[in-house]
Amino acid sequence: MAGTQELFISLGDYQPNAALDPQQTTLALAKGLENLFERIDRMKSLDPLFVDVTWGAGGSTQTSTLSIASYAQQYCGLDVLMHMTCTNLTRGQVRHALLLAKEAGVHNVLALRGDAGKGQNRWEAVEGGLGNATELVRFIREEFGDYFGIAVAGHPEGHVEGGGIEQDLVYLQEKIAAGADFVITQFFYDAAVFTSYVARCRAAGVLVPIIPGIMPIQSYASFSRMTEFCKTKVAASVHEELGPVRDDDEAVKAKGVKLAAGMCRQLLEEGACEGDWDEFPNGRWGDSRSPAFGELSDSHFYRFTLGNVEDRKAMLGDAPTSLPDVYQVFSDYVEGKLPLLPWCESSLQPESLTIQGELARLNRAGFLTINSQPAVNGGSSADPVFGWGGAGGFVYQKAYVECFCSPENLNKLMVAAEKKESLFVHAVSVSGDEQVLGMGNSGVAALTWGVFPGKEVVQPTVFDPVLFCGAWADEAFSLWQTMWQNLYEEDSVSFDLIDTIHDTFFLVAIIDNDFIKGDSLWECLMEVGGVREGEA
Missing domain, CATH: 3.20.20.220 (TIM Barrel)
Structure with a gap:
């Protein structure tokens, strides 16, 4: 061949x-x-x-x-x-x-x-x-x-x-x-x-x-x-x-x-x-005239979903009738009471378990987190929680949270974030409206990187504003409809509630560029969420 x-x-x-x-x-x-x-x-x-x-x-x-x-x-x-x-x-x-x-x-x-x-x-x-x-x-x-x-x-x-x-x-x-x-x-x-x-x-x-x-x-x-x-x-x-x-x-x-x-x-x-x-002619196999037989549907590699309608109904619980009902689903996920969410195809990762309490409180306050990581400053690449990339290296990462929130909560976030010099916030709605605030708003930003013997600096995770507001935002907003809204009868309270979230909420990325301390992000979010330090 x-x-x-x-x-x-x-x-x-x-x-x-x-x-x-x-x-x-x-x-x-x-x-x-x-x-x-x-x-x-x-x-x-x-x-x-x-x-x-x-x-x-x-x-x-x-x-x-x-x-x-x-x-x-x-x-x-x-x-x-x-x-x-x-x-x-x-x-x-x-x-x-x-x-x-x-x-x-x-x-x-x-x-x-x-x-x-x-x-x-x-x-x-x-x-x-x-x-x-x-x-x-x-x-x-x-x-x-x-x-x-x-x-x-x-x-x-x-x-x-x-x-x-x-x-x-x-x-x-x-x-x-x-x-x-x-x-x-x-x-x-x-x-x-x-x-x-x-x-x-x-x-x-x-x-x-x-x-x-x-x-x-x-x-x-x-x-x-x-x-x-x-x-x-x-x-x-x-x-x-x-x-x-x-x-x-x-x-x-x-x-x-x-x-x-x-x-x-x-x-x-x-x-x-x-x-x-x-x-075969033109570098191809086969002849349509040969005596053989042929379909299936769907793509060569499957897009991951959360199962059929009944599976999703069973997992997401009772049909939500208010915003707090939706917020509770997200907080249940970060607390380990739900195995998956439409945006999260596995349980909370070990590094996010270190900020599990903060994430649960944020979700109950209306900041619906779908991605997060704490700051790490020169951790061992062999660390059982934060390590990656093989032995003998040192890993770094900025505190990061990605969430959905209402326009009202976004306004509160922007006011609070202005007081924190190290924070960068980028928000986009389903209609393409954008709000950007803070340091490093001109291009791609590193979120995770590592230094290893005999290698250049490895940078596996970045924030790219073009992809964030384009491909990822399209996918993230569509999941409200394809994986959640369609579980309910059209014009029902639950259907309309998810539709409102899809149409009005913002997808928000928050980066704390101070990876040495990494506490400004959490202080800001706790403030806008109305959560005091040590509060359950």
Whole structure:
């Protein structure tokens, strides 16, 4: 084969906020693309089979997606597999997007149904749109003949939306029958799962190439969330390997790479990735005229959610009828009485447990925290609570809180923060209204950094005002609707309450630039929350 790796490049759903300075937004996006292009150039040396480029819901990343695809295809000489979804797109819009892809020299498409659009509790086709990946495959074949090589998703352990493994296999047969050329599977962490899946596919008459989806572990928290949500089988030996180093991201990544490499070697020895990409025209697999069968829905890698409607109702408790009811849900989470929130996909981290009391009081006062950390000044990288990055280093971080609050509480916060020279506050509403105060309001600010033997300073966490007011604000506000408001009947008291919070509250980031003391942030928040020192 031309290569044994799949280079996966994910642009995500980055959408600049319209309220930002257009020049600032353009420069930020340009810098991001420049950085990504440099990474593609470096990774080219690995001789990847193809470059996989994602597609935002409803074509929200269409311009950037096509720019990346065109660059990789035309300037790097790499084959591109561009995602194409059905979400919020009419047939005409799908046709237009594929015409642009063709003009860019892209010959391969991963056909997916896609995730539900923003504000939607469940996936629905738009009027004049396509209902699932099978229909999308068929449409591409009808409109473009054999020009595009078409990939579809496979689910070795079953699709998370249900139906079971056997029903998924029926969907796959339908997708192949509609004209798909090859399959990329959902990720797994047991090579035997893939081997068994391929055997079932072959027995069912699915004879096209099947590429295993390998996702190296980046952190223990994300690994746990994704495997739990997707009901992914994980061998006990993997947990035994990761457990002792779960709080050391560098060690987790190293073991994740070792695990992924081991699975790849095992799968190659067992004959995975059979077939030759270069046997087919334009560097693609398959011929739509061959006697085979094909879909599933949804994206290649799943977006984490809090389960179905009933799961969320059970977790979030009784339907809220007042703001204090909502505030109590957030305080219950930080006190460990709730395992998750729509914005927090795991329980409170050990470092935030050191400020648990302050966070609970803030939430009850109407500052709904979704991210936080205390200040650390030269802590040991081996510290069981604050340490990261491996042994022998020193870690630093600024006190930081990210929360939702009402306009009234934001006004109080701004008045109090003006008295604290080290504080920086950046707030944005769903409509794009911004308020900025304090030191360091001109650009990106470091939140966490570390100094390690034989390395440059490592800076894993920053505050970027462009991304904060753009991509993250869009996502954070949408979760009020998609994960909470839609649990209730339209026009009910609870529905209207969440709607009011979504429409009127601000998303606020507060940074204390004095990482040596780090107490100004907490003094300010306790003051505006009406909480005195030592008060429960």
